[in-house]
Amino acid sequence: MKEQQPPCSTLARRPNSSISCTMTDSTVREKLEIKGSQRGCQNQEDKREGSLETQYNEKKNLYTLMVKQFEKKQKVIKDHYKLLEELRKNIQNNCGKELEPLEPVVIVDIEPPFRVENDTTVSTKAVDKRSVITFETTIRNDMQIDFSEFYNTVDANLNQSREIWLQLIPVIMKSRRDLIKKIMELNPEEDVSDFIQDMGLELSIENAKYCSKVKLDELSAYLNKLYSNRETLKHELKVLLDSEKLSALIMRDYKEMVMRLKQVEEELTKEKIRTEDLMERRNLMEKKHQAGEKKIEELQQINAELQNELSQLNFQMKSLKQREFTNRRIGGIKQKELKDLKEKSDLLKAMENHITELTNEHNAHTRSTQRKIEELEQRVIEKEEALKTQSQITESLKISLQEAEEKIQHVREKKKVFADMVDQTKQILRGTSPTKREEQLWIELEATKIIVKGYQDQLSKATEERNKMLLKFQTISEDKSNENVERLAAELVRKEEIIHNLKNQVTELQTACEDHSMKYNKLLAQVKEVHEKMDGKLDAASLSKQLGNIKMQKKELQEVVKELVSHNEELETALVQRSLELDQRDRLVKQQCNLLKMRDELTDLVRSKDEAQFHGVRKIMEQNSVWEKKAEKIYKDLEKKANELDNMYKVLVEKQKQVVKLTKLVKTMEDQQTRAQEQRVRFESKIAELQRQLSEGTQRATKSQFFDHD
Structure with a gap:
């Protein structure tokens, strides 16, 4: 019924035309506000992406530093291993007994999970998914330097030397006293306490191998040789102790480096996942932005159509006003309308009567229900x-x-x-x-x-x-x-x-x-x-x-x-x-x-x-x-x-x-x-x-x- 109204109905609704104009202006303003909010969201997303790229570059630089430190530690381990081999050769030459060979050190060449270039400002899109690797293989093939076998052989030799030394104590004590007297006569100013301790250990090791009850004269000659090589052996023993300490420190640092590398890898993987999620969100936002622009274009078209319709309605209003003036001049038309x-x-009265009848029926029904x-x-x-x-x-x-x-x-x-x-x-x-x-x-x-x-x-x-x-x-x-x-x-x-x-x-x-x-x-x-x-x-x-x-x-x-x-x-x-x-x-x-x-x-x-x-x-x-x-x-x-x-x-x-x-x-x-x-x-x-x-x-x-x- 409302769609098929006569043209006269527009005259009674003059204020509504101004309302429709204001409604169109308000819709345009809302569209502009939507565009501004979408641009603000895009700027915020760009800032987030820039901050994530900076974080990613910082993590990547830290990873490269960790890899360099790891390579330096590996070089130190190689050097210490070479020193140990030289010391073992000297001990074999001096003791006259072959020691068991050391296990070879497994040195791992770690490749970075991405290509390190001179330019540190690498975008997140350039990172290849295949470049991410895990360090489980490197941790399993970890370099482990154990001196347990060497120490076991030295302990066995020391035990044998102790048994022989107990047999040769009464014979060797005299020769030792004579040696101490000679040494005191040669260098009375130096402290001989450290030398005496080293001599006790060296005599206990070498007398167990080469001394016997019959060859006491050979012992004195051998002791003279050892005296000549005292300083070299002391230096070698100090180097051994230092190498052991350094090896322990290196192993500790190595484990810490491996743990840090794992953490860095996990953080890199998490950041890659985040970057992927952000890229997906960015794509979705771009799609939404495009859809919003399309909707805005459609609304603009609708606005133009509405403006055209408003102009047409205003023209119709003017024509209707003229018709009203003509209709008022005609009295017969008014009588018909009356x-x-x-x-x-x-008709309204009949409808009212019908409504009263319905109310009476309703009251009767309510009474019956109450009964x-x-x-x-x-x-x-x-x-x-x-x-x-x-x-x-x-x-x-x-x-x-x-x-x-x-x-x-x-x-x-x-x-x-x-x-x-x-x-x-x-x-x-x-x-x-x-x-x-x-x-x-x-x-x-x-x-x-x-x-x-x-x-x-x-x-x-x-x-x-x-x-x-x-x-x-x-x-x-x-x-x-x-x-x-x-x-x-x-x-x-x-x-x-x-x-x-x-x-x-x-x-x-x-x-x-x-x-x-x-x-x-x-x-x-x-x-x-x-x-x-x-x-x-x-x-x-x-x-x-x-x-x-x-x-x-x-x-x-x-x-x-x-x-x-x-x-x-x-x-x-x-x-x-x-x-x-x-x-x-x-x-x-x-x-x-x-x-x-x-x-x-x-x-x-x-x-x-x-x-x-x-x-x-x-x-x-x-x-x-x-x-x-x-x-x-x-x-x-x-x-x-x-x-x-x-x-x-x-x-x-x-x-x-x-x-x-x-x-x-x-x-x-x-x-x-x-x-x-x-x-x-x-x-x-x-x-x-x-x-x-x-x-x-x-x-x-x-x-x-x-x-x-x-």
Whole structure:
């Protein structure tokens, strides 16, 4: 609708033309600012590249210096190696023994990773990737000068010389003293201490090779020779020591140089990687710059087109002004336009009526939804009441089970009384009377049974109290009151301690009963027959009734669970219906939005008319704004209702969780009932065994009495 406006619409929008001109100027300024920022980025990148090139050249010069120092160290090592070979030859000539040859020194010729030229200002682009090499091979073929073999041979010779010297000490001491006297006479001014020490070492080495017990005269001549060569040997030994020290220092410097070379290589590789990354970034920036220039050219073209369009629009504005003057002279045209306006106002009124109808429908829908929500709340309350009644039914069932157990105990007491009566009658008929000891034991047994029953009653009561406390704890945990929870937890702990103590007492009594049963195995044999007959009849009747009651309870609980499942299904269907209703409301809102768009378009058409007519339309616009506010309020109400429905759904989910918890509780109650029945059966079997043992004991006692009478 906006694209097909009449030419009159441009007259009502005179200020917009100036705005469009200012917009074009602002776009041109923004383009110029973008160009300036791009040029600033390029200058920064050029500076970074220049700094990186200077760093690279500095690192390269440092590398060349390190290589030169390394070559100097290699030359020094060669010189020292030559001196060592000469010294070894002199020692061989003097000692007369051939030494093992030294290992040849491996001297590595290191090539730089790039061509070193006189011009140090080499660009990063000229560096070849293949020029980068690693120095692992040079480090593996490192020059290592070890004098270990030479020292081992000297030590072996010294050991041999010491052994020989110990044999020749008494013979040589005299000749040594004579030599010292002669030396003192020849040069009394010089210090002879160093010479004496050197002489001791030299004599120990050479006397071990050439001296013997027979050739003492040759020793004196040999010593004279050594005296003549003393200064040369001292010089050679000093050179050896200096060479060893220098070799150690050279090896240390060599290792340091290798480490530095490694570091320099790593730094060079890192800088090459950085330069490559920078080159890639530079290429990307150049591409972006080119794309930006293209966009700027396109925008300039668009700007030129817009300026042409503006000139055309200005020309059209002038022509439209002339037409307006002509149209104002013509009155018939105005009357027609007024009629059109009236028709459009009627249309607006019809639209307003339609909007009111839609709002009424919306209100009716909201009321119906509120009613349905209230009905659902009432249903939820009813279901909660039903759950409460079911919980009361379960409690009543528990009470009925307890009453049934009490009845069973009462019947058992009656059985015992009947058995006692039968025993008394049989004893009277046979004319046998129990002894005082038997009567005392019988009384103790009955007392222990009564105590056991009392403790069992206490246990049952404690378990009932525990279950009640658990129910209270569950109800109060829903209220989330910390004080009640702590109080109930303390009560639970106390009750559990009481139950534990009662169980311990029961175990003690059971042990006591077992001890008494060992004593009473010889008593009451005739009670078993009558008791078994009565037990068979009474147990059959009581157990059948109990099983029937339990089955009925199970059926009732299953029906309750089915009702809960059906209730959940109903709630799910209600939720689906509500979701459908919300979809319908969304559609209505969309229709209203479309109507509002149509209204906006009509108002745009009305605005294109004269200024006098525009004042009349302003009132309609104000009314429409009021309707828009009302529509916004309605939309907010819809959102609130949707949120309320979401909250209701969350509440329903929580109720479902509570139902699941209740079903679990019902299952736990059933498990507890089954366990209680199993315990009851076990206790009955134990009591039957005790009674059987008592009956066997009585039979044996009666037999023994019968044989005594015979």
